[in-house]
Each structure stands twice: as structure tokens, then as C-alpha cells.
Amino acid sequence: MTYTAHTDTFARDNLPPRALWPEFLFELPELRYPARMNCAAVLLDDMVRAGHGARPAIHAPDGRCSYAQLLAQANRIANILVRDMGLEPGNRVLLRGPNNPMMAACWFAVIKAGGIAVATMPLLRARELTDIVTKAEVTHALCDRRLAAELEAALPACPSLKEIKYWYDDAPGSIDALAARRPAEFANVDTAAEDVALIAFTSGTTGKPKGTMHFHRDVIAMCDCFPRSCLKPGRDDVFCGTPPIAFTFGLGGMLCFPMRFGASTVLVEKLAPETLLETIARFKATVCFTAPTMFRAMAGIAKGYDLSSLKKCVSAGEALPAPTRALFRQATGIEIIDGIGSTEMIHIFISHTPERARAGATGYAIPGYRATVIDAEDRPCEPGVVGRLAVKGPTGCRYLADERQKDYVIARGPMRGWNVTGDAYLMDEDGYFFYQARTDDMIIAAGYNIAGPEVESALLAHPAVAECGVVGAPDEERGTIVKAYVVLKPGHPRSEATIAALQEHVKRTIAPYKYPRAIEFMDALPRTETGKLQRFRLRQAAAEGSR
Ligand code: 3UK
Numbered sequence: 001m002t003y004t005a006h007t008d009t010f011a012r013d014n015l016p017p018r019a020l021w022p023e024f025l026f027e028l029p030e031l032r033y034p035a036r037m038n039c040a041a042v043l044l045d046d047m048v049r050a051g052h053g054a055r056p057a058i059h060a061p062d063g064r065c066s067y068a069q070l071l072a073q074a075n076r077i078a079n080i081l082v083r084d085m086g087l088e089p090g091n092r093v094l095l096r097g098p099n100n101p102m103m104a105a106c107w108f109a110v111i112k113a114g115g116i117a118v119a120t121m122p123l124l125r126a127r128e129l130t131d132i133v134t135k136a137e138v139t140h141a142l143c144d145r146r147l148a149a150e151l152e153a154a155l156p157a158c159p160s161l162k163e164i165k166y167w168y169d170d171a172p173g174s175i176d177a178l179a180a181r182r183p184a185e186f187a188n189v190d191t192a193a194e195d196v197a198l199i200a201f202t203s204g205t206t207g208k209p210k211g212t213m214h215f216h217r218d219v220i221a222m223c224d225c226f227p228r229s230c231l232k233p234g235r236d237d238v239f240c241g242t243p244p245i246a247f248t249f250g251l252g253g254m255l256c257f258p259m260r261f262g263a264s265t266v267l268v269e270k271l272a273p274e275t276l277l278e279t280i281a282r283f284k285a286t287v288c289f290t291a292p293t294m295f296r297a298m299a300g301i302a303k304g305y306d307l308s309s310l311k312k313c314v315s316a317g318e319a320l321p322a323p324t325r326a327l328f329r330q331a332t333g334i335e336i337i338d339g340i341g342s343t344e345m346i347h348i349f350i351s352h353t354p355e356r357a358r359a360g361a362t363g364y365a366i367p368g369y370r371a372t373v374i375d376a377e378d379r380p381c382e383p384g385v386v387g388r389l390a391v392k393g394p395t396g397c398r399y400l401a402d403e404r405q406k407d408y409v410i411a412r413g414p415m416r417g418w419n420v421t422g423d424a425y426l427m428d429e430d431g432y433f434f435y436q437a438r439t440d441d442m443i444i445a446a447g448y449n450i451a452g453p454e455v456e457s458a459l460l461a462h463p464a465v466a467e468c469g470v471v472g473a474p475d476e477e478r479g480t481i482v483k484a485y486v487v488l489k490p491g492h493p494r495s496e497a498t499i500a501a502l503q504e505h506v507k508r509t510i511a512p513y514k515y516p517r518a519i520e521f522m523d524a525l526p527r528t529e530t531g532k533l534q535r536f537r538l539r540q541a542a543a544e545g546s547r
Pocket of ligand 1: 202248249316317319320338339348421435
């Protein structure tokens with residue numbers, strides 16, 4: 001490893017052993033980065049130096065700021081971190097806030113000062129914050145005042161966390177107050193490209209959260225892969241969307257991608273389908289990042305909004321069902337760009353351009369990455385055969401001190417160094433990848449392997465269905481049956497007749513043995529803050545026989 005700027009070597013000391021690292025590929029010339037880089041300097045200082053200073057960087061409901069203003073604010077906060085809070089390069093800094101301009105400025109400030117950003121989802125509770133702070137030995141925190149309560153509740157159990165400051169706060173020692181008095185210049189810490197820049201915790205549904213470590217180089221690589229080859233943004237693009245900056249999907253889409261291309265981003269704290277549509281209309285947004293359910297909800301009400309500015313949409317986090325792609329295209333004329341990414345890989349690695357979209361497929365391995373499907377013994381599957389998705393590229397999985405590293409990265413044999421995402425996929429003859437389910441979400445009913453998302457996709461094509469989730473439910477007679485939890489659109493009765501109609505519809509759409517023998521109606525489905533369906537909760541409900 002090359003020169004490090006970290007005087008606090010915690011992150012480096014807790015990287016997985018080299019033998020368990022994934023293999024990294026830097027086949028594209030644009031992915032060969034210098035040995036030293038600070039990714040915040042690349043995304044901010046270098047852009048201002050290149051003449052983007054006066055151009056808009058962030059739009060928010062209470063105003064906008066230019067690249068030069070964002071740089072100045074990030075520098076002021078970096079000065080606070082170093083002078084007022086005693087930050088040493090390599091210290092971990094918790095960031096806690098919704099998507100707003102201060103959250104963005106603080107993220108850049110931490111990275112500029114050589115700190116390691118540990119951004120957290122706004123809704124996390126004291127218990128979850130404690131797990132993260134203790135695991136990453138977080139020393140400092142920058143937090144939106146409105147989210148102080150849970151952080152303070154966590155403090156007694158977080159002895160490593162000694163320095164906290166709040167923003168959007170009137171107190172004399174707040175970030176806002178101090179920033180006004182600190183210089184707008186800052187000498188960036190000259191980090192190595194292989195110094196850890198951020199630790200992102202997985203929005204894991206079970207077990208202790210896993211911290212994934214990403215280098216400065218990885219942040220720039222995520223900008224130079226998916227956006228460059230699939231999204232192709234330009235400097236006049238205005239990004240908007242829902243993923244939190246604390247989620248690497250949002251870190252890329254809502255902050256780093258627009259900055260890398262000299263474009264701008266709309267940061268809005270809370271977005272529902274209506275408010276996201278209003279945001280697009282009000283800020284003339286051209287690019288929208290969100291999850292499949294949001295696209296589906298927006299399609300239903302898009303008519304009432306002026307979406308003429310919108311050109312490109314990116315869906316990730318969950319599989320994009322073919323009916324949702326079709327509904328959104330009918331409503332807006334836009335062919336959604338689907339892409340699978342993960343916190344471990346930092347961002348999207350299989351996707352497509354809008355022109356090369358295929359219904360039901362996530363896309364192909366994007367330039368810079370390779371992907372394949374393997375069987376239980378790590379052997380490549382033939383096209384058309386369902387197996388485990390494996391990928392490698394310029395980014396990859398490095399868990400912070402975690403035994404589970406060997407579950408994500410193959411440690412031996414001919415596939416050594418490939419990242420295994422935990423998804424069941426098949427690849428067709430053309431190299432397109434078709435999502436089936438999470439490997440552990442496959443339903444085995446009457447000896448058949450059934451992928452819940454395929455049944456969901458079929459149900460979603462029925463006009464009565466707003467949302468649905470399909471899992472295996474224990475059944476005395478049959479072992480396991482397919483069970484669907486369905487949220488109906490307004491005006492459709494929760495009746496036996498509706499159940500029968502939905503079952504008939506599925507039998508006509510896909511192989512009849514896959515139809516849901518049980519259907520239960522719900523007001524809403526259980527989802528994570530990142531928009532993912534919590535299938536384990538549906539499985540629990542099914543196991544408890546909540547009917
Ligand atoms: C699932 C998808 C089918 C899949 C993420 C884009 O979701 C992100 O990261 P997470 O760590 O979850 C990863 C898992 O989510 N998934 C994500 N996208 C798709 N399944 N089609 C998709 N398009 O199970 C994957 O293993 O929360 C997504 C960028 C950055 C991210 N962190």
C-alpha cells in the first residue's frame with residue numbers, strides 16, 4: 001500500500017486480510033487514478049478550478065448555492081472539524097441529517113479534512129446508532145439539530161464519541177455560528193487514493209449491520225462507471241430524487257454524480273410521490289433517482305404535473321417489475337434506467353442505457369465491471385440457468401472487521417476474488433441479467449423453485465394492485481405455499497371475488513403452479529428507509545398465520 005495520510009490507522013487496521021479482498025479490475029483507462037487523491041477535492045476544488053465556480057451546485061426549497069459557495073462552506077466546516085473539534089486524519093465522523101445543503105457541505109468537509117464519513121439514515125434510533133458508533137469507533141459527529149434526540153440517547157453507550165456539533169441550530173457553538181467565523185479556505189488533507197474515505201453501513205434486514213469501507217478512489221470510480229456509460233449526464237442536468245445521502249445509492253445520485261459532471265442537484269428532505277413530482281416541476285429537474293415503488297406511484301398521478309423537463313430516470317434498490325416500467329413509460333414517455341448496485345460494491349454495476357432497456361432485465365455488466373452467474377459449487381452456469389450473481393470491477397466489498405467478508409467475496413478456487421451479492425439471477429445468450437430473487441428468498445413450494453418477485457410482477461400487471469409482496473408461507477398440507485400480501489388501489493373491494501380475480505390473472509400470466517394460494521390485503525407493505533420491501537416481516541407474518 002502507498003503513502004497514507006491517516007494518523008489514526010483504525011480503518012486500515014480493520015480492513016479484511018488481503019487474502020479475503022476482492023479482485024479489482026482497472027481495465028478502462030479512465031479508471032487508472034493517481035496514487036494520491038482526495039475525492040472531495042476532485043469533486044469540488046477541481047471543479048471550481050476548472051471554471052464551474054459560478055454555476056449552481058445545490059438547489060433547495062430555501063435557496064440555491066453555487067459550486068464556489070459550496071466549496072467555501074465545506075472549507076469553513078473542515079476548519080471547524082480541525083480547529084474546534086480536534087479532528088485527526090483517519091478519525092470517523094458520524095453524519096446525521098436528511099438530504100439538505102448542510103448535510104452535503106458536512107460530507108465534503110469531513111473528507112477534505114481526511115476524516116472518514118459515516119453517514120447514517122435519518123430514521124435510525126439510538127440502538128442502531130450505538131451499534132454503528134461502537135463498531136466504527138466513531139469519534140466525532142455532525143448532526144442536524146432536529147435529529148439530536150436519538151443521538152443524545154445513544155451517547156451513554158458510545159464512549160468513543162466525544163465531539164458533537166449541530167447544524168441548523170441557533171446556539172453560539174453550532175456549526176452555523178462557527179462557520180461564519182472560520183476561513184473559507186482550507187488545505188485539503190493529501191490522502192492516498194487507497195485511504196478509506198467512508199464507511200457505509202448496510203441497510204441489512206437481519207443481524208448486526210455490516211460496515212463497508214470505500215477508498216477515495218472508489219468514490220470517483222462510482223462516478224466514472226454507471227453515470228458515464230449509462231446515464232451520460234451533462235453540465236445542464238438537474239438531479240433530483242429520494243435516496244438519502246447516507247445510502248450509497250443517494251450519495252452517488254444525489255451528490256457525487258452531479259458534482260463529477262458539473263451538473264446540479266435538488267436536495268429536498270422528505271419526498272412522497274406528489275412532492276417528488278412537484279419538485280421535478282418546480283426545479284425543472286432533468287434526472288430522477290428513486291426506487292421502483294415510487295416510479296409506480298408517480299406513474300398513476302403524473303398527468304397533473306408539468307414533467308416536460310424530465311429526461312432520464314434511474315431505478316435501483318429493488319427489481320423493477322416490467323409492468324412498472326411500462327406504466328411509467330405510458331405516463332411520461334421515459335424509459336427507466338434500471339440498475340443493480342449494493343452498499344458493498346458502492347454503486348451500480350449492472351445496468352443499461354435507455355435505448356438498450358429490456359423488460360424484466362436489469363441490464364448487462366456495465367463497462368468496467370464483469371458479471372457472471374454461478375452454481376452452488378462456484379461453477380459458471382449456462383445461459384438461461386438460475387444461479388448466484390457474481391461480479392468484479394474497480395470497486396468491491398471490504399467489510400470493517402467482519403467474519404462475513406468470506407460470505408461476500410469468494411476466498412478460494414477459480415472464482416477467487418469475485419463478489420457474490422446474494423441475488424439469484426439468470427443471464428441470457430445476449431449477456432442480459434434477469435433478477436429472480438434474493439438467494440434466500442426463493443420459495444420452494446411442492447418441489448418447485450418459485451421466485452417471489454416474478455409472482456409480484458404478474459400481480460402488478462393487474463389494475464386493482466397498487467403494491468404487493470410475495471413470500472412462502474408454511475402450510476400444514478402442502479409444506480410451503482405461495483402467499484401474496486396485496487395493497488389494493490382505491491375503489492377495489494377486499495373481497496373473495498377480488499382474491500379469485502387476482503389468482504386467475506396470475507395463472508393466465510405465468511406458469512399456473514406459481515399462483516398465490518393465499519392472498520391477504522394490507523394497507524401498506526413493510527419497507528426499509530431505502531424503500532426495500534422487508535420480506536422477512538411478511539414471512540414472519542405468514543409463519544404466525546396472521547389470517
Ligand atoms: C437489491 C436490486 C434487483 C439486490 C444500492 C444502487 O440497493 C442498494 O444497496 P443495498 O446494499 O442492497 C443491495 C441489494 O439490493 N437490488 C438493488 N438494486 C436492484 N435487485 N434489481 C435492482 N435494480 O438484492 C442487491 O444485492 O441496500 C443500489 C446503488 C447503490 C446501492 N447501495
